[in-house]
Amino acid sequence: MRTLIALLAVLAIANAIELIFELSANSDQCFYEDFKDGIDTAVKFQLITDGEIDVTIEDPSEKTLFQILQSRGHKFEFKTEINGSYKLCFKNRFSTVSHAKVVYMEWVSGDQTSKFNRIKQEDLGRTRSSVPAMHDSLDHLADRLKTFENFQTHQRIREAIGRKRMENLANFVSYSSIWNIVLILIVGLGEVYLVRSFFNDEKSAAYMKSARRAFRSSVQHVYQSRF
Structure with a gap:
């Protein structure tokens, strides 16, 4: 599993943990948080780029508290029942090799939200x-x-979505321009080769000579018939 690149550091805004991170293709990323029993907590995630991901939440006994497959965003609230480390995992299993996804995640706990x-x-x-x-x-x-x-x-989130779309558009324009240039060069070289083959081929040269002789004889015949 490749290490994921965090695009935005953890924001410790007293009430929540927020992340915007990149989830590589065919990989998963898990986050852990320690809670006591009886704590109200909520998890919210939203995909910034196109596509879908799988999300699961497990308690310290590895019991699945929440699972959603192929989703772009969701919010889940639950109350902890036992002490220990709770696991939140994001999985990107249905992407091509080059298709990474950017995910926004917020994990709010009741003990933090009740601090005020x-x-x-x-x-x-x-x-x-x-x-x-x-x-x-x-x-x-x-x-x-x-x-x-x-x-x-x-x-x-809106800013990150707009920035990602602009980056994708810029990459598309760049790659399209490169492919168009390569295609123009290939077509141009092919035309040059085809034209030169007409003059280098012996059969083509003989055909051109016979065509010129036939044209000259026809011109002479027309001239003699008139005069």
């Missing part, structure tokens, strides 16, 4: 009764930050 809530409860628990407006403002701010984060993620 724990901070509010610990730091503002004593003052919550006296400043309810501050608590409401923090809730509103948290919702707005989450909305803004989702918008940024969506924009990053």
Whole structure:
């Protein structure tokens, strides 16, 4: 299995782990995350390039929690039941040798997403009764930050899709131009060879001489018949 090239480093934005990586043809890539039991977690993936991939999630006992085949994108939520390392695998089994896929992946865990809530409860628990407006403002701010984060993620995916399409178009134009130049050269050389063969072939030369003699005799015959 070839090592996959990460196109975007892990974004530790407090609430999630995000990746944009390249999945080579006929290969797979797995990610591992340690969780305690009773943790709410969610996995979201989206293909940036064309094609489909397989995705599986297994718990520490190798029990399959989620599996989807030949998909372009999906979101799966589950609650951990045992302590240990959970495995998330992406498989690119149905591609040609040169067809790699670019995948966006986000893995959000409940213990991370509840961090802000724990901070509010610990730091503002004593003052919550006296400043309810501050608590409401923090809730509103948290919702707005989450909305803004989702918008940024969506924009990053759109940007990556557009950039990949432009790269594919540029490669197609370059390769098409090269093949057109090669084809023109082959056709030109073939025409030169064909024309030269008319003059180098003895039979062709004899035929041309006989044709010229016949033409001259016909011209003389017409001239004599008139005069």
